[in-house]
Amino acid sequence: MKHAAAEIIRxxxxxPGVDSVHGVSFDGRxxxxxxxxxxxxLDPDSGEMLNALNVAAEAGTAFxxxxxxxxxxxxxxxxxxxxxIVLATIPAPGDNDDSGLAWAEGSLWxxxxxxxxxxxxxxxxGQVLRTIExxxxxxxxxxxxxxxxHGTWENGESELRRIDPSSGDVLERLDMPAGTGVSGLESDGxxxxxxxxxxxxxxxxxxxxxxxxxxx
Numbered sequence: 001m002k003h004a005a006a007e008i009i010r011x012x013x014x015x016p017g018v019d020s021v022h023g024v025s026f027d028g029r030x031x032x033x034x035x036x037x038x039x040x041x042l043d044p045d046s047g048e049m050l051n052a053l054n055v056a057a058e059a060g061t062a063f064x065x066x067x068x069x070x071x072x073x074x075x076x077x078x079x080x081x082x083x084x085i086v087l088a089t090i091p092a093p094g095d096n097d098d099s100g101l102a103w104a105e106g107s108l109w110x111x112x113x114x115x116x117x118x119x120x121x122x123x124x125x126g127q128v129l130r131t132i133e134x135x136x137x138x139x140x141x142x143x144x145x146x147x148x149x150h151g152t153w154e155n156g157e158s159e160l161r162r163i164d165p166s167s168g169d170v171l172e173r174l175d176m177p178a179g180t181g182v183s184g185l186e187s188d189g190x191x192x193x194x195x196x197x198x199x200x201x202x203x204x205x206x207x208x209x210x211x212x213x214x215x216x
Contacts, residue, residue: 060101090126140185
């Protein structure tokens with residue numbers, strides 16, 4: 001297993017009117033931040049807030065290339081990012097313990113926080129297609145280059161972990177600095193991760209390691 005310190009490239013925030021960051025996604029242009037009562041869009045270049053959608057945003061956020069998906073109130077809402085209109089709703093699988101959310105392979109991937117699980121979910125029905133067991137709290141989920149990563153934040157320690165999607169075995173760990181938590185996780189599709197900072201109300205950009213081996 002690879003083990004290294006996380007390299008923080010940039011910090012965004014804290015932001016006016018934002019008390020906490022609960023989920024993070026990226027649509028190729030904007031970073032979307034779940035802040036409780038709203039989804040807010042952040043320009044990753046300037047660090048400025050661009051707009052906001054008045055939808056409940058209590059946990060993970062995902063983007064499928066066209067729509068946003070947002071966990072709140074034990075459901076996952078499919079949202080038009082231009083208008084904020086809720087287009088569909090499916091049940092969240094974690095019995096109010098849902099945390100991270102990602103889109104990959106035509107499915108939603110839902111972190112179950114204290115349950116230490118990641119569920120692959122049918123985005124149309126909410127049916128759980130499979131479950132991956134982990135050994136730490138799950139606070140964010142993302143796929144990039146065929147790799148499954150999740151954030152952890154437990155007993156005052158926080159990491160980014162690359163895990164085997166078949167077995168849940170930990171393949172790589174990136175330790176966040178002391179006092180720095182991860183409350184949401186998303187890849188930019190390239191060289192970095194965007195990490196929610198919980199009650200710090202910050203977003204941190206962390207460098208993604210380069211791998212010489214084929215993606216797991």
